[in-house]
């Protein structure tokens with residue numbers, strides 16, 4: 001399928017149980033698709049719902065309405081209604097996500113944190129470690145840090161470990177939530193190159209980038225999320 005990700009009529013509101021059950025509508029009627037080799041960037045002002053859309057797509061937030069269709073092993077899976085087991089399978093083989101912050105696992109070295117998604121897919125330890133090393137070298141993570149757990153790393157070092165972990169697989173769809181937020185100019189350029197590499201391989205990418213230079217370098221299309229704001233629709 002040339003369009004591995006199709007989102008239609010997705011809606012999300014938050015119910016604040018500790019605030020008398022007040023409902024906060026965030027987005028409604030979210031419809032778009034991402035083609036192979038395309039990088040779509042979610043745009044719009046702060047608080048408009050960009051991160052919430054990514055989190056729904058990855059299955060971290062429940063979806064109130066609509067469909068999120070992803071091509072997984074030659075069939076379509078609706079992530080909005082899929083069972084948790086299917087969501088985990090899609091994450092392992094098809095859908096990657098680079099969040100802004102690394103979820104640190106105690107006592108696991110940076111190299112193993114990066115290699116883990118490949119090990120989970122049955123790749124041998126030496127091959128996974130070699131790929132992890134290549135990525136950490138490309139992202140200029142000092143070699144003396146590779147065997148250390150990333151808990152004490154700087155923000156930018158942790159972000160580079162996270163990027164390496166997100167980019168190590170050949171997932172067909174990749175979600176990027178501000179992957180360059182804590183990086184210096186040199187490493188931002190490396191990430192821009194890595195995104196270009198994924199596009200050339202036919203990966204469909206959807207991301208949030210606040211840095212204008214990075215956004216202009218990677219975006220094929222910017223999708224203004226304010227178009228899906230229920231508050232705007234009601235005004």
Ligand SMILES: Nc1ncnc2c1ncn2[C@@H]1O[C@H](COP(=O)(O)OP(=O)(O)OP(=O)(O)O)[C@@H](O)[C@H]1O
Nearest residue numbers: 014015024026044045046047048049050051052053
């Ligand atoms: N878990 C949550 N519980 C309650 N409200 C939430 C939750 N997550 C997000 N929101 C609310 O949903 C709205 C959209 O937030 P979101 O983080 O998706 O916006 P954003 O466009 O990514 O913003 P920014 O550019 O500032 O990161 C905000 O009003 C936010 O307060």
